[in-house]
Amino acid sequence: MAVSAIRTSRLTKDYGGGRGVFEVELEVPAEQVFGLVGPNGAGKSTLVRCVMGMIRPTSGSAFVFGIDCLRDPVDVARKVGYLPDQAPRFGDMRGKEVVAYFSGLRGGTDPQRVRRLVDRFSLDLSTRFRECSTGDQRKLCILLAFMHDPELLILDEPFAHIDEQAERELQSLIEESRAAGHSVFLTDPVPSAVEDICESVTLLRAGRIVQDLGGDDLAVRA
Amino acid sequence: MTWLFALRRGRWGAGALALAAFAINLLQAEFYLRVYRHVLGTPQIGADFLLPRYEQLGTVQSYVQWAGFGALALLVSAWAVVSATGSVRGDEERGLVTAMLGAGMGRADLLLWRFVAFATWAAVVSASALLGCLAGAALVHSANDIGASLGASVALLALALACYSFAMLVSQLAKARTAMSISAAVLLTLLLVERLSPLMDGLRRLSWLSPFHYFDSVQPLASGGSFDVRAVEVLVGIALGCGLIAAIAFVYRDVREALWKAPFAFGTRAELLGWMAGMILVASLLLEATRRIVGPSPRLPSLITGVYQFQFDSTVLEDLWLILAQLLVAVFAITQVARWAEDEAGGRLELALASGASRTRLALSRAFVLALSTFAIVAPAGAAIVLEAHSEGVVVNPVAVVASTLLLLPLATSVGAAGAILTAWVPRAGVALLAALVVTAYFLIDAIAVLGWPAWTQDLSPFHLYGQPLTSGVDPTRVAIMLAFTVVGFAVSAFLVKKRDLIT
Numbered sequence: 001m002a003v004s005a006i007r008t009s010r011l012t013k014d015y016g017g018g019r020g021v022f023e024v025e026l027e028v029p030a031e032q033v034f035g036l037v038g039p040n041g042a043g044k045s046t047l048v049r050c051v052m053g054m055i056r057p058t059s060g061s062a063f064v065f066g067i068d069c070l071r072d073p074v075d076v077a078r079k080v081g082y083l084p085d086q087a088p089r090f091g092d093m094r095g096k097e098v099v100a101y102f103s104g105l106r107g108g109t110d111p112q113r114v115r116r117l118v119d120r121f122s123l124d125l126s127t128r129f130r131e132c133s134t135g136d137q138r139k140l141c142i143l144l145a146f147m148h149d150p151e152l153l154i155l156d157e158p159f160a161h162i163d164e165q166a167e168r169e170l171q172s173l174i175e176e177s178r179a180a181g182h183s184v185f186l187t188d189p190v191p192s193a194v195e196d197i198c199e200s201v202t203l204l205r206a207g208r209i210v211q212d213l214g215g216d217d218l219a220v221r222a
Numbered sequence: 223m224t225w226l227f228a229l230r231r232g233r234w235g236a237g238a239l240a241l242a243a244f245a246i247n248l249l250q251a252e253f254y255l256r257v258y259r260h261v262l263g264t265p266q267i268g269a270d271f272l273l274p275r276y277e278q279l280g281t282v283q284s285y286v287q288w289a290g291f292g293a294l295a296l297l298v299s300a301w302a303v304v305s306a307t308g309s310v311r312g313d314e315e316r317g318l319v320t321a322m323l324g325a326g327m328g329r330a331d332l333l334l335w336r337f338v339a340f341a342t343w344a345a346v347v348s349a350s351a352l353l354g355c356l357a358g359a360a361l362v363h364s365a366n367d368i369g370a371s372l373g374a375s376v377a378l379l380a381l382a383l384a385c386y387s388f389a390m391l392v393s394q395l396a397k398a399r400t401a402m403s404i405s406a407a408v409l410l411t412l413l414l415v416e417r418l419s420p421l422m423d424g425l426r427r428l429s430w431l432s433p434f435h436y437f438d439s440v441q442p443l444a445s446g447g448s449f450d451v452r453a454v455e456v457l458v459g460i461a462l463g464c465g466l467i468a469a470i471a472f473v474y475r476d477v478r479e480a481l482w483k484a485p486f487a488f489g490t491r492a493e494l495l496g497w498m499a500g501m502i503l504v505a506s507l508l509l510e511a512t513r514r515i516v517g518p519s520p521r522l523p524s525l526i527t528g529v530y531q532f533q534f535d536s537t538v539l540e541d542l543w544l545i546l547a548q549l550l551v552a553v554f555a556i557t558q559v560a561r562w563a564e565d566e567a568g569g570r571l572e573l574a575l576a577s578g579a580s581r582t583r584l585a586l587s588r589a590f591v592l593a594l595s596t597f598a599i600v601a602p603a604g605a606a607i608v609l610e611a612h613s614e615g616v617v618v619n620p621v622a623v624v625a626s627t628l629l630l631l632p633l634a635t636s637v638g639a640a641g642a643i644l645t646a647w648v649p650r651a652g653v654a655l656l657a658a659l660v661v662t663a664y665f666l667i668d669a670i671a672v673l674g675w676p677a678w679t680q681d682l683s684p685f686h687l688y689g690q691p692l693t694s695g696v697d698p699t700r701v702a703i704m705l706a707f708t709v710v711g712f713a714v715s716a717f718l719v720k721k722r723d724l725i726t
Contacts, residue, residue: 052324055476074328082324088317093230104223105325144321 002030003066005152005183006051011060013046021047021207023060028200030065033174033184035198037191043207044187045085048156052082064152078106081150085157085187087137095125095132095140099147106148117143120169134161142166146173153177155186159193171197224327228339231313232305234651236343238658239301240350243294247354249669250290251282251362258285271417271542272296274438280445282364283371286355287443291374294351295437296413297661298344298382303405305343306389309336311398314478323477330469333390337383337465344382348375355443373442373449380457381437385409387464388433394471395482403493407500409433414507421514433457497554497599504550505603506610508543513614533693535617540692543607544626548633548685551596552660555634558592559641560653566645572724585642585716589635589708596634600627618692626691632704636684639711646718649725 006028013020021043028034038044049055051062053073062069064076090098103109118125121139129137138161145153153174159167174184174197188194194201203211258279273292279285310333313319322332352375359366389405396404412432419429429435436456441447475481516535565571574584604627608620640659645652662669663683670679680686687700 049477054320054323055479056474073323074326077324077326080324084317084320084324086317088321090318091231091316101223101227102321102325105322105327141321144325 004028004063005030005032005034006062006064006154006185008047008051008062009060011047011050011062012058013043013050013055014058015046018206019043020058021050021204024204024207024209026202026209028183028185030183031178031181032199033178033186033197035191035194035201036185036187036204037194037201038187038189038204038210040189042189042204044189044204045156046207047204048085048154048187052077052080052154079151081145081148081153083141083145083153083155083158085160087134087141087161090129092128092130094128095123098129098140099125099143102144103147109148113149114143114147117147120173121166135163135166138162139166142170142173146177149180149182151182153182153184153186155184157188158186159188224322224332224335225339225342228309228336229342231309232339232343234654235301235305236346238654239297240347242297242658242661243347243351244354244357246293246665247286247290247351248358248361249665250286251355251358251364253289254282254285255362258289272413272546274434274441275417275420282359282362283366283443284445284447286358287374287441287447290355290358291351291378291443293665294378295381295434298347298378299385299409299413300406301347302340302344302382302385303389303402303409305340306386307393307398307402307405309340310390310393311401315398320477329472333465333469333472337387337390340386341379341383344379344386347382348379351375351378367443370442370449373440377437377440377449377454377457380454380461381433383461384433384457384464387461387468391464391468391471394468394475394480396480396484399493400480400484403496407496410504414504418507418511421511433460494595494598498602501547501550501599501603502606504546505543505606508546509539509607509610509614509616511542512539513616516616532617532619536619536622536692539607539611539616539618540626540690544688544690544692547600547603547630548688549664551600551630551634552637552664552684554596554599555592555637556641556653556656556660558588558595559638559645559656562588562642563645563649563653566649566724575724581719582713582716585712585719588642589638589712592638593631593635596631597628600630603627622692622695625696629688629691629696629701632701632708633684633688635708636687636704636711639708639715642712642715643718646715646722649722 004027006026008024008026011024011026012022014022019041024047026036026047036044036047046055050057051064051069053069053076056070065079067075067079069076093101099114103114117123121143123136123139123143127136129140132140142155142158142162145155155174158170162170174186177184186194186198191201191203200212202209270289270292273288274295279288319332323329352371355371355374356366356368388409389401392405392408393401395401413434415425416429416432416434416438419425419435436450436453439450439453442449471481512535515538565574571584575581604623607618607627608623610616611618611620611623637656637660641652641656644655644659648655664685669675670677681700681703684704687704689697689700
């Protein structure tokens with residue numbers, strides 16, 4: 001039986017006042033495109049950040065391909081291509097410098113793959129990050145997530161701030177990753193944005209799993 | 223790669239400080255020969271109490287050790303705090319730390335490479351200080367012990383690393399703005415503990431806690447001084463110890479959160495209250511120091527002795543409290559200018575202008591709020607001086623104390639006006655340029671004496687314009703200059719902002 005791409009067991013992050021995620025039991029099968037949807041403030045990013053080891057859960061556990069996210073976040077990150085919900089601000093660094101730095105952190109990436117991604121998203125890597133539009137900044141971050149061909153992609157609201165063409169390219173990339181036997185986990189506040197590409201969708205509301213949907217049952221109402 | 227990345231991010235501050243380190247040490251030798259040697263007397267009482275307390279300043283080298291490296295100790299400490307909180311917390315809030323951790327970097331590795339990068343730049347700054355020291359000695363044809371100069375530079379480097387690691391540790395406990403404030407407040411407190419320890423037994427017992435205590439122990443250039451290896455080891459130990467604890471704390475805290483959850487929100491009001499409390503504490507402490515220096519009461523009831531006593535007490539209080547108060551108020555003004563720059567970068571300015579506020583009105587409101595908030599932080603301290611001076615037996619004119627306190631307002635607004643112009647002209651570098659300008663203005667008086675510039679150029683420094691109100695009274699002309707600069711400065715800033723695009 002294949003190890004799940006992501007598995008959480010009673011994962012809880014309690015910020016107080018009802019904010020956070022509570023007793024989340026989630027299983028993202030390997031080699032699937034999995035969606036987590038829910039309204040703003042539902043806890044989607046909190047759950048993602050727990051899985052990525054950015055924040056420590058109050059209780060419970062999370063695993064990526066069987067690796068404990070709390071104990072071995074570095075090993076988890078090496079298997080994952082991560083797109084955070086908010087683009088980092090790289091200031092006056094040029095796109096190529098950002099790519100070079102993160103490529104170095106990853107131990108090197110295929111320059112041809114990077115070139116193809118740049119062309120697909122029509123990026124100009126010679127531009128300074130702060131001079132790029134919000135959409136281009138977001139596309140650069142998408143490139144950083146995909147450039148090392150990771151086993152698992154964790155994409156937090158990937159379609160935010162990008163134009164229609166970039167959205168289509170991103171959807172194609174997700175499908176190609178799936179076809180290559182990789183796993184994709186993405187979040188979005190709009191269910192209709194993910195129903196065409198996800199094989200399974202889970203609805204999160206007020207920090208709790210409300211509904212699991214798969215196959216034809218993707219007419220989700222948040 | 224991460225080392226290069228971190229080096230890149232700190233290049234401007236380090237470069238500026240390296241230049242300053244070279245210039246400061248270069249000028250000190252010249253200043254000693256042209257000015258200080260002729261007024262050499264007993265060790266300084268108060269005018270430079272922020273500098274180490276040495277007994278003998280009879281040589282060029284001793285003077286450079288005291289005035290050059292002593293001043294640089296203050297600058298590198300401030301730079302270390304800003305660097306640490308900026309690189310640790312600032313980058314977190316910019317999302318860079320999330321991106322790096324998400325790419326597989328370990329948390330401890332992240333802090334380690336940041337520390338190594340800072341240590342690299344600190345070594346450059348220390349080397350510049352060394353070169354300035356040697357160049358200054360050559361300029362005045364004075365013999366210089368290269369080994370001793372190197373020793374002084376090494377001590378400077380060790381102090382920078384200790385302060386950086388300390389601020390890095392505080393950054394684990396609090397968020398960015400709070401971490402910077404707490405780090406700066408603690409280091410200032412430790413500086414005062416060390417500097418005032420000769421006067422107060424209680425502080426003498428605590429001076430071992432201060433990194434400046436160990437820095438002051440290293441005096442290879444001073445007459446009769448030596449390179450205290452143990453003191454340098456302690457500073458390096460502080461750097462490594464704080465760094466290790468910071469790394470452990472970072473492993474256990476959430477990204478973009480603090481390890482310590484404050485029971486209250488540290489907003490503008492809390493910050494203002496903190497400044498107010500800090501100014502009162504510093505004023506009280508320095509008044510006590512004044513009392514210790516001027517001697518116990520009762521005083522002889524002689525008119526001549528009374529006049530002498532009044533002048534003496536006022537001079538000491540002025541040299542202790544008002545010298546530091548001017549610096550603190552200038553720093554406060556810089557923090558407010560930084561807040562204005564953040565308003566623009568964060569999009570709040572855009573929203574305010576889109577709501578119908580004019581740039582002119584905005585400039586006016588900023589000037590007014592700066593004056594008001596400066597009053598809020600200095601007035602209680604001034605009141606404390608007036609109330610406590612009498613009971614402590616320190617003879618000062620209460621009206622003069624009030625006047626000298628109120629005079630801090632145009633000082634703050636002058637600095638604020640300069641900051642408004644700079645951030646309007648070069649929004650991204652404005653705050654850093656303002657800090658450099660304030661440091662230059664503070665040292666300008668020394669530089670003018672060395673460079674032979676005309677006396678009126680001293681009026682370019684708000685610290686010179688502030689004058690000595692406690693002992694020499696308020697100069698209306700100088701006050702008018704500060705007020706005029708405030709008005710013109712904010713007006714110019716409003717004009718400049720109209721002429722350029724807003725940045726976000």
